Amino acid sequence: YNIRITQRLVLQPRAELGFAAQDIPERNLGAGMTDANLGLRLRYEIRREFAPYIGIRYRFLLGETQNIAEVAGVDTEQLFFVAGFRFAF
Numbered sequence: 908y909n910i911r912i913t914q915r916l917v918l919q920p921r922a923e924l925g926f927a928a929q930d931i932p933e934r935n936l937g938a939g940m941t942d943a944n945l946g947l948r949l950r951y952e953i954r955r956e957f958a959p960y961i962g963i964r965y966r967f968l969l970g971e972t973q974n975i976a977e978v979a980g981v982d983t984e985q986l987f988f989v990a991g992f993r994f995a996f
Contacts, residue, residue, distance in 0.1 A: 917958075921946040930971070935979065937971020950993060958993045 910918040923944040927936045948962035964987040968976050973983050 915952045917950050917952060919948045919950065919960075919962075921948065921964075927972075935972070935975050935981075937975055939970045941970065941972040942966060942968050946989075948989070956995045960989075960991055960993060962989045963987070964989060 908920065910920070912918055921944070925941040925943070927938055927941050930936065930938050944964060944966045946962055946964035948960045950958040950960035952958040966985045966987070967973075968983040976983050
């Protein structure tokens, strides 16, 4: 959903969940819920078709996938800063 702060400034929350139906050892994935991504993007619509944005995304592993990553010594949580342009035609 888009949250309009002004007519041109838009805040866009995002959420994603990842699932795996079975264990996939070569990809270090366990069966069930594998990861979650939460994020926010703030964009400025110069035109409806063109809008630069900045944002933040937080990713963390869940369930068996988290256990596999911890045993392997891999980080189970990551924080990303994103920037880009949105084009719509």
